[in-house]
Amino acid sequence: MELASARHAFVTGGASGIGLAVADALAARGLCVTIADARDDLIAAALAARGDGFRGAVLDVRDRQGWERARAEAEAAFGPVDVLVNNAGIAPDGLELADMPPESFDRVLAINLGGVFNGIATFGAALRERGRGHVVNTASMSGMVMDGPGVGSYGAAKAGLIAISEVLRMEMAPHGVGVSVLCPSFVATDLMANTLRMGGQLRDPSLSLRAAPMQPAEAAAMVVRAIEDDRFWIFTHPERRAAVEERHRGILAGFDAMGPLGKLA
Amino acid sequence: MDLSKAKHAFVTGGASGLGLAIADALAARGLKVTLADIQPDLIEAVLAARDERYRGAVLDVRDREGWARAKAEAEAAFGPVDVLVNNAGIAPNGQHFADMSPDSFDMILAINLVGVVNGVFAFAADMRERGFGHIVNTASQAGLSVSAPGVGAYAVAKYGVVALSEGSRKELAPHGVGVSALCPGWVPTGLGENTARIGGKLSAGGHGGVPPTEISADELAAMVIDGIERDAAYIMTHKGTWAQVEPRMAAIREACELRTQG
Numbered sequence: 001m002e003l004a005s006a007r008h009a010f011v012t013g014g015a016s017g018i019g020l021a022v023a024d025a026l027a028a029r030g031l032c033v034t035i036a037d038a039r040d041d042l043i044a045a046a047l048a049a050r051g052d053g054f055r056g057a058v059l060d061v062r063d064r065q066g067w068e069r070a071r072a073e074a075e076a077a078f079g080p081v082d083v084l085v086n087n088a089g090i091a092p093d094g095l096e097l098a099d100m101p102p103e104s105f106d107r108v109l110a111i112n113l114g115g116v117f118n119g120i121a122t123f124g125a126a127l128r129e130r131g132r133g134h135v136v137n138t139a140s141m142s143g144m145v146m147d148g149p150g151v152g153s154y155g156a157a158k159a160g161l162i163a164i165s166e167v168l169r170m171e172m173a174p175h176g177v178g179v180s181v182l183c184p185s186f187v188a189t190d191l192m193a194n195t196l197r198m199g200g201q202l203r204d205p206s207l208s209l210r211a212a213p214m215q216p217a218e219a220a221a222m223v224v225r226a227i228e229d230d231r232f233w234i235f236t237h238p239e240r241r242a243a244v245e246e247r248h249r250g251i252l253a254g255f256d257a258m259g260p261l262g263k264l265a
Numbered sequence: 266m267d268l269s270k271a272k273h274a275f276v277t278g279g280a281s282g283l284g285l286a287i288a289d290a291l292a293a294r295g296l297k298v299t300l301a302d303i304q305p306d307l308i309e310a311v312l313a314a315r316d317e318r319y320r321g322a323v324l325d326v327r328d329r330e331g332w333a334r335a336k337a338e339a340e341a342a343f344g345p346v347d348v349l350v351n352n353a354g355i356a357p358n359g360q361h362f363a364d365m366s367p368d369s370f371d372m373i374l375a376i377n378l379v380g381v382v383n384g385v386f387a388f389a390a391d392m393r394e395r396g397f398g399h400i401v402n403t404a405s406q407a408g409l410s411v412s413a414p415g416v417g418a419y420a421v422a423k424y425g426v427v428a429l430s431e432g433s434r435k436e437l438a439p440h441g442v443g444v445s446a447l448c449p450g451w452v453p454t455g456l457g458e459n460t461a462r463i464g465g466k467l468s469a470g471g472h473g474g475v476p477p478t479e480i481s482a483d484e485l486a487a488m489v490i491d492g493i494e495r496d497a498a499y500i501m502t503h504k505g506t507w508a509q510v511e512p513r514m515a516a517i518r519e520a521c522e523l524r525t526q527g
Contacts, residue, residue, distance in 0.1 A: 097433045105379075153382075157425070160428075258504070
């Protein structure tokens with residue numbers, strides 16, 4: 001979309017990491033930004049260093065009434081939301097599925113997938129009716145490729161999020177609303193610490209992404225470009241391409257293996 | 266896996282359609298079969314026409330305690346489960362995301378995605394310990410690409426099932442346990458009727474734009490048996506799926522290249 005005509009962005013997980021970087025990048029383009037986050041302390045810290053163009057909204061993305069409240073307050077202050085960035089998420093617990101407490105799977109799914117559905121349920125109809133806007137969903141390369149053991153719940157949620165994005169794009173395109181899906185690999189954020197604060201578990205709590213080579217601002221710049229160009233896929237880490245291609249080859253091999261039985265089709 | 270060494274299969278959504286066809290195909294290979302299904306009347310009707318190699322288990326795949334009970338009873342009768350077929354599922358609701366009721370989204374996710382992982386939670390640790398077993402998860406071609414608006418929640422769940430299958434396959438392969446994602450196109454079964462019977466909403470427009478083909482449930486079950494024996498990661502059944510999957514892969518490749526070029 002043309003960002004010059006956009007006024008208000010609503011960013012979940014907006015008080016740190018990629019969310020905050022996207023919020024800043026959009027503010028730099030002249031948008032007012034609602035920083036929605038589950039953590040009021042982070043919101044307060046972010047707002048203290050920023051101007052009138054920012055407001056905070058304490059929001060647990062699992063809370064559907066909370067979404068309605070946050071939307072009403074945000075739009076009363078800054079007008080209708082033009083850009084929705086569904087970015088809030090937690091990290092996987094690192095356990096293999098055979099060992100995972102079901103509640104841990106549920107938590108990852110509820111925040112990383114259900115939370116995004118809630119954002120779309122809250123803003124989708126209004127964006128469609130106004131005939132303009134853009135939705136960005138923060139998925140992950142883990143939604144494209146299932147990396148080694150211990151990412152089952154996260155990968156399933158992120159794969160589902162990619163599906164939400166693909167379908168939403170088809171549904172919204174005729175109405176002038178764009179959709180992008182962000183598929184990063186490691187970015188220097190506080191994902192691990194935030195996961196613990198949200199009640200999530202980590203097999204290795206000392207894990208940190210702070211040393212990751214990609215800074216949130218780099219990913220945010222790619223997000224803003226994708227919104228402007230109305231590009232769907234946002235891949236940030238070209239070195240992961242080989243893994244994506246390998247997965248695709250595996251799926252295509254499934255067709256090759258159909259053999260005589262497949263001739264039935 | 267070597268099916269001749271397998272003794273007991275547990276099949277969800279086992280009392281009709283694809284599940285029943287897979288159950289029959291496994292029974293024909295000498296396995297005892299537990300038909301797990303949410304509809305007791307369907308189980309009863311099926312068992313009435315079959316022999317003592319079959320048992321029934323009334324199971325709502327959303328119910329984790331129900332899984333534990335069904336497993337205990339099934340294994341007391343037929344021994345440890347070697348083959349788990351997570352097949353139960355309901356149909357797309359036909360709604361666009363902007364119009365979808367949260368309850369409808371939740372229901373499809375709970376049955377079609379969480380219901381599958383509940384099966385993994387119930388059986389995978391035992392299979393890993395025994396060093397033997399195979400899990401088939403019924404995904405869909407809608408787990409690999411989306412074909413039309415209105416398949417939203419269904420596609421979300423099925424993408425998730427494919428990802429779960431890939432993830433658990435990596436985790437279980439070192440322990441001699443195989444996992445396959447079954448990705449069929451449309452097959453004539455009682456899916457729509459069963460969806461309505463357990464309270465799901467149905468799309469008016471059919472099958473997400475996917476045209477029906479001539480593959481029957483029995484033909485598809487033969488492909489599943491073949492896939493188990495080959496330890497296939499993906500069991501593809503409809504050549505037409507290719508026409509949907511390939512353009513998606515091409516778009517992803519192009520987007521990756523765009524990034525590579527900066």
